[in-house]
Amino acid sequence: MVRNTIEEAVLADSVGIDTFNVAEHYRAGFMNSAGAVVLPAIGARTKRIQLGTAVTVLSTQDPVRVFSEFSTVDAISSGRAQITLGRGALTDSGSCGTCDRHGHDDIRRVQPLIESVFVRFR
Helix, strand or coil, rough: CHHHHHHHHHHHHHHCCEEEEEEECCCCCCCCHHHHHHHHHHHCCCCEEEEEECCCCCCHHHHHHHHHHHHHHHHHHCEEEEEEEECCCHHHHHHCCCCCCCCHHHHHHHHHHCCCCCCHHH
């Protein structure tokens, strides 16, 4: 499934699609895309397509790591990384064991930090 996703992105780039996004899921039946791993692989094989996340769930990740990983995606893809931040809409998103299901206010605290750092380093 991951290799197919990369090939689909390469094809999308070759036919002129503007943006390719991968989603983050923690449920059976969905690929946990590991955007910070898949997107650089796509970036290394494409030239112009913007690379993004359909959502990066902050309630399941460390915001410093998110910044570090997506800064690397941005560097590998020559500035084509885009990030969409979210808090997770489904209660079973917390099944990965790291999610605070009641801590959705964290996105309001962390989002400005990540945005300001991305703007500063671009």
